[in-house]
Amino acid sequence: xxxxxxxxxxxxxxxxxxxxxxxxxxxxxxxxxxxxxxxxxxxxxxxxxxxxxxxxxxxxxxxxxxxxxxxxxxxxxxxxxxxxxxxxxxxxxxxxxxxxxxxxxxxxxxxxxxxxxxxxxxxxxxxxxxxxxxxxxxxxxxxxxxxxxxxxxx
Amino acid sequence: xxxxxxxxxxxxxxxxxxxxxxxxxxxxxxxxxxxxxxxxxxxxxxxxxxxxxxxxxxxxxxxxxxxxxxxxxxxxxxxxxxxxxxxxxxxxxxxxxxxx
Numbered sequence: 001x002x003x004x005x006x007x008x009x010x011x012x013x014x015x016x017x018x019x020x021x022x023x024x025x026x027x028x029x030x031x032x033x034x035x036x037x038x039x040x041x042x043x044x045x046x047x048x049x050x051x052x053x054x055x056x057x058x059x060x061x062x063x064x065x066x067x068x069x070x071x072x073x074x075x076x077x078x079x080x081x082x083x084x085x086x087x088x089x090x091x092x093x094x095x096x097x098x099x100x101x102x103x104x105x106x107x108x109x110x111x112x113x114x115x116x117x118x119x120x121x122x123x124x125x126x127x128x129x130x131x132x133x134x135x136x137x138x139x140x141x142x143x144x145x146x147x148x149x150x151x152x153x154x
Numbered sequence: 155x156x157x158x159x160x161x162x163x164x165x166x167x168x169x170x171x172x173x174x175x176x177x178x179x180x181x182x183x184x185x186x187x188x189x190x191x192x193x194x195x196x197x198x199x200x201x202x203x204x205x206x207x208x209x210x211x212x213x214x215x216x217x218x219x220x221x222x223x224x225x226x227x228x229x230x231x232x233x234x235x236x237x238x239x240x241x242x243x244x245x246x247x248x249x250x251x252x253x254x
Contacts, residue, residue: 138174146177151251
């Protein structure tokens with residue numbers, strides 16, 4: 001988990017300059033993934049932000065909508081396009097979520113959600129993804145989105 | 155929560171996704187190429203008109219102006235705001251979801 005290690009170094013350097021009173025502050029973050037991977041940088045940038053939120057033990061809903069559902073499709077092989085296959089990192093995120101779910105000392109609720117309409121429109125089903133997801137219809141997802149403190153989207 | 159749409163409805167599905175995933179009553183601000191959704195007599199005008207029964211709609215004036223769109227060509231019921239109005243909306247509604 002290189003990005004997290006980098007982040008800790010980064011925050012240490014930053015705290016010498018500026019005081020942040022964020023200890024014990026937990027917010028509800030939603031990460032909205034709406035773009036397919038590799039064509040643009042959006043997917044990778046959001047993944048970086050998700051890893052940061054793990055380092056700070058924030059609540060997170062990681063959501064896949066529209067072409068974003070392709071980010072976690074099984075069977076990705078980027079060998080011949082010279083890019084990192086970051087769908088594997090979502091496996092690490094799923095493990096992080098499991099750890100948080102099992103550890104009573106970690107006050108961090110993570111959900112990984114796929115919008116049902118987007119999934120079905122692309123002929124996909126829950127078995128097509130590299131991680132376990134909650135498949136939720138748009139009407140329900142709209143309510144969850146409305147309850148967030150911060151929404152980061154791409 | 156306030157929703158913003160900055161892509162043309164003729165090129166992307168951002169507006170459709172916004173309408174599908176926003177709860178009734180939450181405001182929608184059209185900006186940048188998203189302002190094109192506010193114009194009358196287009197293939198998406200009917201969709202926007204029906205969505206207006208569930209959401210207050212706003213459109214960013216400077217982006218209309220930049221694209222040569224006259225305020226007379228904006229659908230009735232959509233409020234034209236400036237940058238200050240944008241800030242006021244965000245302050246009032248808190249969390250922003252940008253449909254990029």
